[in-house]
Amino acid sequence: MAxxxxSTRFPVSAREQYFRVARYYRKASFFIRHNASDPRLSNLLNAxxxxxxxxxxxxxxxxxxLWLNTTQNFTVPVYFYPAKQTQSSQQQKIxxxxxxxxxxxxxVDYVATRDDVDVERLGLGGISYGGLLAPLAVTQEHRFAAVLTIDGMLNLQQLLETEFPLSLTKLASxxxxxxxNAAVEEAYSVPGTSTTFRWAVDQGTWLFDTPDDPYEWYEKTGAIYLDEAKLQQDSLPCLCWLGAEHQLGMVTLDWLVDVFDWKTGNSTTTH
Known part of the structure; x- marks a missing residue:
């Protein structure tokens, strides 16, 4: 339809349809990640x-x-929206x-070079697994004024252990x-196994690039975590949000404005 x-006469209608179909293609890939070599994955990403x-x-x-080059042999794709107004991992296999x-x-290095960015009012938001990655990042990157963790967590590996059957948890330990791996494969193939379990295995092994080795996926999740020592390195105001998605934008943006005003001395609110 897009x-x-x-698009010259009706730019808003065309734009909304393009956004809608882009989201459809992105979501569609969630259901075919059991086979990491499925060509439809890259086709859906490109579309x-x-x-x-x-x-x-x-x-x-x-x-x-634009693309920004790192010192870790990968690049970062950035959509920068000037004032008044999931891609790297899949394309680069990172x-x-x-x-x-x-x-x-x-x-942050890039936006700090721009004269249309107020570096005193930078916030970092993480959604889903980003709810762990974002607060983890600000333990090392201290130029943000606030951090948002949407569905925040401390340790995915520990969360998996609570969701695994006890026998699988013991094998992991x-x-x-x-x-x-044999136990995961057997559980995956049982007709009565929950869709949630199958999807978690497909999603996890795909996102951590361990398609034939669920144990490696489990191990890799243990390398990315927050604990008391790491949290001590982060003194930023933090909003952790779960549920009530219809109010998410209103609450988080109002909270950010409040924090920014407090940081710049324009508010008496404390955080």
């Missing part, structure tokens, strides 16, 4: 990016699209890594990779 709309970029070109203030903060630091 391409059938005259989603193409439609998303078509949409942002129709914004009243189009975003700037997936979730403990050094994720490097990408955050690089983006024992370090028996072969037995653990």
């Amino acid at each position: 391409i059938s709309i005259n 989603s990016l193409a439609d998303f970029q078509a949409a942002i070109k129709l914004l009243p203030q189009p975003a700037h699209y 997936c979730f890594i403990p050094e994720w903060r490097e990408a955050v630091m690089l983006v 024992s370090g028996n990779r072969t037995a653990f």
